[in-house]
Amino acid sequence: MKGLFSFAQSLQRISNSIGRFSAWAIVLLALVIITDVVLRRWFVIGSTKLQEMEWHLHGFLFLMCLGWAYSKNAHVRIELVSERLSLRTHAWIELIGCALFLLPYVAAVLWFGFDYVSYSWAYNEASASPTGLPDRWIIKSAIVIGFAMLGFAALARLIYAGIYLFGPKALAEQTPFSHTEPQTGES
Numbered sequence: 001m002k003g004l005f006s007f008a009q010s011l012q013r014i015s016n017s018i019g020r021f022s023a024w025a026i027v028l029l030a031l032v033i034i035t036d037v038v039l040r041r042w043f044v045i046g047s048t049k050l051q052e053m054e055w056h057l058h059g060f061l062f063l064m065c066l067g068w069a070y071s072k073n074a075h076v077r078i079e080l081v082s083e084r085l086s087l088r089t090h091a092w093i094e095l096i097g098c099a100l101f102l103l104p105y106v107a108a109v110l111w112f113g114f115d116y117v118s119y120s121w122a123y124n125e126a127s128a129s130p131t132g133l134p135d136r137w138i139i140k141s142a143i144v145i146g147f148a149m150l151g152f153a154a155l156a157r158l159i160y161a162g163i164y165l166f167g168p169k170a171l172a173e174q175t176p177f178s179h180t181e182p183q184t185g186e187s
Helices: 003-024 025-042 048-071 087-122 137-166
Strands: none
Touching: 003 048, 003 087, 003 137, 048 137, 087 137
16 A cells, blocks of 8 residues: 555656646746737737737646646535535545546547647647747647646545545545645645
């Protein structure tokens, strides 16, 4: 069980590191949006490249932080229901949800996403707009990487839930399910 616990920690560490590093894209996104707004408002200059860069950065930010947010329990939950449940019930819901829904969904996105990204790489896909950004394959690659990170985080949560429910008490107390408060924010 200790080996499984260490494996889960490694998966979560990778996902969290990618998420924390990628979160800095918010600064670049803010600068691009401010530049676009200033150019449009005061100089009446529109830029397709800036607009495309905005959604590229937004997509990158969202995709690369999926796993990090999931491992920190920062996704939206139905608190009216979940706050009344025991920690053991939370672990069961997480175990079943990951195994039956989240991991198969991630696997499907990775399966089909890989072909989608491979095509984009092979043809050096660019924007459909003549004045748009080249290298569309970069943002499409974020789909596969981001969902892989979500898969890492989901597999780690599945392992933690299994250890909490079926593992030795000393190890179960080290899982996120042994805490009474949700683990949101930076730790």
